Amino acid sequence: MLRSVLTTLALASLVSSSSTKCKCTYSQSCFPSTAQWNAFGKTLSQPVIQGQLPMNAVCFPDSPVYNEAQCAVVTAHVVDPPFITEQTNALGFVNLEALVVNGSVQYCPRPYSPGETVCDQGRIPKYAVNATSLSDIQKTLAYARLHNLRLVVRNTGHELIGRSGGSQSLELFMHNFKDMTFYDNFVPAGAPHGTQGQSAVTLGAGVQWFEIYAAADARGKFVPGGFSPDGTVGAAGGWLLGGGHSVMSPFYGLGVDNVIQFTAVLPSGQYVTLNQYENPDLFWAFRGGGGPSFGIVVSATYKTHPNPPITAVFYVAEANSQDSYSALLTTWMSMHNQIADAGWSGVWPFLDNSFYLTFFTPGSPPYNAAANSTMEDFFSASRNISGVNVTLAMSKVYPSFQAWNLDNLVNSQYGYGFNWTAGSANTTASSSWLMPRNLTAPGNAKLLGGIFANMSVAVPYMVGGGEVAKVGVDETAVTPAWRTAVSDMTVLPGFVTGGAAGLTVDTLNAMYESAFNQIQPLRELAPPPLGGQYLNEPDMLEVNWQAAYWGDAHYARLLGIKKQIDPSDLLLVKKGVNSEGWDDELLCKTS
Ligand SMILES: Cc1cc2nc3c(=O)[nH]c(=O)nc-3n(C[C@H](O)[C@H](O)[C@H](O)COP(=O)(O)OP(=O)(O)OC[C@H]3O[C@@H](n4cnc5c(N)ncnc54)[C@H](O)[C@@H]3O)c2cc1C
Ligand SMILES: *[C@@H]1O[C@H](CO)[C@@H](O)[C@H](O)[C@H]1NC(C)=O
Ligand SMILES: *[C@@H]1O[C@H](CO)[C@@H](O)[C@H](O)[C@H]1NC(C)=O
Ligand SMILES: *[C@@H]1O[C@H](CO)[C@@H](O)[C@H](O)[C@H]1NC(C)=O
Ligand SMILES: *[C@@H]1O[C@H](CO)[C@@H](O)[C@H](O)[C@H]1NC(C)=O
Ligand SMILES: *[C@@H]1O[C@H](CO)[C@@H](O)[C@H](O)[C@H]1NC(C)=O
Ligand SMILES: *[C@@H]1O[C@H](CO)[C@@H](O)[C@H](O)[C@H]1NC(C)=O
Ligand SMILES: *[C@@H]1O[C@H](CO)[C@@H](O)[C@H](O)[C@H]1NC(C)=O
Ligand SMILES: *[C@@H]1O[C@H](CO)[C@@H](O)[C@H](O)[C@H]1NC(C)=O
Ligand SMILES: *[C@@H]1O[C@H](CO)[C@@H](O)[C@H](O)[C@H]1NC(C)=O
DSSP states (O other): OOBOHHHHHHHHHHHSOOOOSBOOOTTSTTSOOHHHHHHHHHTSSSOOBOSOOOGGGGGOTTSTTOOHHHHHHHHHTTTOHHHHHTOSSOOSSGGGGOEEETTEEEOOOSSOOTTOOOOOOTTOOSEEEEOOSHHHHHHHHHHHHHTTOEEEEESSSOOSSSTTOOTTEEEEEOTTOOOEEEEEEEOOTTOOTTOOOEEEEEEETTOBHHHHHHHHHHTTEEOOOOOOGGGOSBSSSHHHHTOOOOTTHHHHOOHHHHEEEEEEEOTTSOEEEESSSBSHHHHHHHTTSOTTTTOEEEEEEEEOEEOOOEEEEEEEEEESSHHHHHHHHHHHHHHHHHHHHTTOEEEOOEETTEEEEEEEEETTTTSSTTHHHHHHHHHHHHHTSTTEEEEEEEEEEESSHHHHHIIIIISGGGOOSSOTTSOOOSOOOOEEEEEETTTTSGGGHHHHHHHHHTOSEEOOEEOOSHHHHHSOTTSSSSOGGGGTEEEEEEEOTTTTTOOOTTOOHHHHHHHHHHHHHHHHHHHHHSOTTTSBOOTTSOOTTOSSHHHHHHOHHHHHHHHHHHHHHOTTOOSOOTTOTTOTTBOTTSSBBOO
C-alpha cells in the first residue's frame, strides 16, 4: 500500500478549523518581544537576526546602521546576483522590495544617490532565521504557527514578483543548505525490493546551479538546470517547485521531470520523504505546485545524465526599420518548430530591432542529422531579408554544457553573441506565455512576427518539445501547456530601462502594465489550458493565475491537497495555491 501522510491529515483538518483573520504584525502586543526572540534563538543553531534593515540602509546618513565603508561594498554589488543571493535583507530587484501604502511607495532606494534621505523597510522582513539544520526549519515553522506570524521562505531571492520577501514577516533563509551527494545506484525510499538503482545526486535546498553544474561536470555527469548570469538561480528551491526549465530540457525534460525524491518539512513540522512510493500525492504537488505552498524543501534528488559535447550556435541580426524587424521575426517563426524538431534548443532574445540566438544541440557533429542544415537554412533566409544585417552566424563545439556555461554565463568575456552578463538591472517586471505548438506553426508566422516586433524586451526560451512533450500532462502539477509548448515567451520590459531612484506608484504600474499588455495578444490567441503562464516567470497583474499557471483541473487537485496539508494557512504566497481571499501581503483575509 502507498504510504501517505495525507490520509491522517484529512482527519486532522476536520477538527482543526481555519486560522484567525489576520497574521500578527510587528507593532501588535501578540508579536514576540526581544526576550522571546532571544530565547527562541537559543534553541536554534544561531541567534535570530532581529530588526534587520534593508541592505542599502548602510548608505543613508540618517540610518542607525550608516557606514561609509559598508556602503561602498553594497554600492559595488548593487545589481550583482552572487552578492545579493547571500543577503537576508535584499531581493533580486529593488522594485520587489517596494510596499505601496495608501498610494505612496515605501522602500529603500538602491543604489544610493546623494540627497536621498528616506530608507523605508518596505517588504524586507525585520526578522530572519539563518537556518542550517533540519531542526532550525522545524522550530521556525512551529514558532511562526505559535505566534501566528507571516512566514516567508527565501533561497536566492530571484523570484520575480516578490514572493521571497514580505512586509511584517519572519524570513526563513534557506541559502546555507549546500550539501551535494552523488550516487551511482540511487533507489528511492520505499521502492519495492529489487528496484534498479540509477545515477543521481541529492542537493541541499540552497545549492545553486553554478555549484551543481561544476560538481556534476567533474564527474562526467549532467543535470539540466537554469540559465542565468553566474548560474545563481537555486537548483532545489523555487525553480524546481515551479517547474524548472532548462535549455537542455528538450533533451532531458523539465526540472520536475528529473527530480525523483524530495525530503521536506510540512507545515505541520513533520519531516517527510516524497517520491512515487511515499506520499505520491504530495510528490505530485511539489512538482509544479509552486514554493513554498506545500512545505519546505530540505533536499531534492535528481537523476543525472551523461555529459555529451554540445554544438552551440551564436547569431546576431540587426534590422534597420520596424518592417524589416517584423520580417526577420516572421522568417524566424516560419522555421521555429522545424528548428526545434531538428534538435535545437536555446534562447532567442530580441530587442531594439535586433534578434539573437544562443542555441544548442547535443553532439559533435550534432546527433540530429538535420540540425546543421536546418539552422544554416535559417541563416541564409535571414540574410536575404532587405534591411537586415546578419552580423554574426557561427557555431562552436564545447566539450560539455559546463564548458559553454563557463565561457558565456560565468567568464563572459569568452562568450559570443548576446551578452548574458551585461544585462543586470535594478528593477524588473516580467510576464510569460507558453505558446502551443500549433500557434508557433509556419501558418501563424506573419501574425506572430508582427506581434513580437511590438515587444520591448523579449527573452523567449525554446525549452519545450522533445522530452518535455513526452511526459503525460497529469504526471506532474505543471500546466498541461508545458507539454504542447515549444517556446516559452518571456518579456522583461523593466530589465534594461529601470532606474532605482524615485519609484512611484505610477512608475511601478507602468512597468507592470507594460509587461501584462505585451503578453496580452498571446493570452488571447492561446487561452488556458492550451496556453499558460510559467509561474516562475510571473506577471504581477495576472488575474486568472490559477488557470494560467496550472489549468483548472490541476488547480482543483492542488487546492484540495493544500487545504489538507496547511489548514492554518502558514505557507501562503502571492498568487499561490489557496491565496485567494488574502490581501497582497498575505497578512489579512479580505473575504
Ligand atoms: C536572472 C534570472 C534567470 C532565470 N533563469 C531561469 C531559467 O533558466 N529557468 C527557469 O525555469 N527559471 C529561471 N528564472 C526564474 C526562476 O525559476 C525563479 O526566479 C525562481 O523563483 C527562483 O527560485 P529560487 O529558489 O532561486 O529563488 P527564491 O526567490 O529564493 O525563491 C522562489 C520561491 O520559492 C520559494 N522557496 C525557495 N526555497 C524554498 C524551499 N527550500 N522550500 C520551499 N519553498 C522555497 C520562495 O518562498 C519563493 O516563493 C530566472 C530568474 C532570474 C532572476
Ligand atoms: C491609510 O489612510 C487611511 C485614511 O487616511 C488611514 O486611516 C490609515 O491609517 C492609513 N494606513 C496606513 C498604513 O498608513
Ligand atoms: C548564515 O549562516 C552561515 C553559516 O553559519 C554564515 O556563514 C552566514 O554568514 C550567515 N548569514 C547571515 C546573513 O547571517
Ligand atoms: C534568397 O533570395 C534569392 C533571390 O530572391 C532567392 O533566389 C533565394 O532562393 C533566396 N534564398 C533563401 C534561402 O531564401
Ligand atoms: C552591418 O554590420 C557590420 C558590422 O557591425 C557593419 O560594419 C556594416 O556597416 C553593417 N552594414 C549595414 C548595411 O548596416
Ligand atoms: C555546419 O557545419 C559546418 C561544417 O562543419 C560548420 O562550419 C557550420 O558552422 C555548421 N553550422 C551550424 C549552424 O551548426
Ligand atoms: C559581456 O559583458 C560583461 C560585463 O559587462 C563583460 O565583462 C564581458 O567582457 C562581455 N563579453 C563580451 C563577449 O563582450
Ligand atoms: C490549436 O489546437 C487546438 C485544439 O487542439 C485548437 O483549439 C486551437 O484553436 C488551435 N490553435 C491555433 C492557434 O491553431
Ligand atoms: C503594434 O503596435 C502599433 C502601435 O501601438 C499598433 O498599431 C499595431 O496594431 C501593433 N501591431 C500588432 C501586430 O499588434
Ligand atoms: C540603477 O539605478 C540607477 C539610479 O536610478 C541608474 O542610474 C542605473 O542606470 C541603474 N542601473 C541599471 C543596471 O539599471
